[in-house]
Amino acid sequence: MNLSDFKESIQQGAMPKGISVFLQALWLEKSGDWDGAHGLIDSLAGQDAAYLHAFLHRREGDLSNAAYWYRRAGKPIASGSLEEEWELQVIYFLAD
Template identity: 65%
Template sequence: MNLSKFKDSIQEGKMPEGLTVYLKSLWLDGNGDWTKAHGLIDQMEDEDAAFLHAYLHRKEGDIGNASYWYRRAGKTKPSIGLEQEWEQMVLYFLDQIKK
């Protein structure tokens, strides 16, 4: 799977099979369901989940909470737009499937 196919699946409203929890969360967010996207990773403790959690809170507009989660992930808040960050995260997590 690549970014284009991932985006196409969102437009079609059909989540692909075999996605990791991170990609499921990004898919749900891309499909407009922030609450379900957040619910999938809310209780996870790893750095990747913290990074995704940070993005979701940034998107929500809760910058203080987002900053906390970026620190937990060992990242700084990016200066790019939310759409670009979402795409970079999708690419990162798609690459993790290939490894």
Template identity: 50%
Template sequence: MTLENFKITLSDAEPPLHWNVLLQALWYDAKGDWDAAHDIAQSQEGTQLYDRLHAYLHRKEGDNWNANYWYTRAKAKMPSVSLEKEWESLVIAFQNN
């Protein structure tokens, strides 16, 4: 799946059920449902990919202190790119999980 194919699904009412939950979370986030995305991130706390998702969501929320906590748990640094670029990189990264 390409990033463009992912974005095309944003006109749908629900994310594709065959996607992993990390991609589903990013889909919900793109649709403006931060809470649904955050619920997914919290569902598997302690796994590096979920912590990375959690970090992005708190960065998007504007809670940089909390975001930094989750980036550290994910063994990552807060990116200096835009939120859109970070979201796109996560879509690509989460496709293989």
């Protein structure tokens, strides 16, 4: 699966089977279910979960909370568009 396939699955409204919890959360977020996405990763530990958590709070507009999660992830605060960051995260988690 690649970024294009992942985006197509969102347009079709059919989450791919067997994808990681991180990709599930990104799929839900892009489909308009921020709460569902956040619920999947809210209690997960580790830098990858913190990285996605940061993006979700940035999307929400809670930039101070997002900054906290970027620090936990060991990543710089994203400066590109939300769409660019979403795509970078999809690519990152597809390669995982």
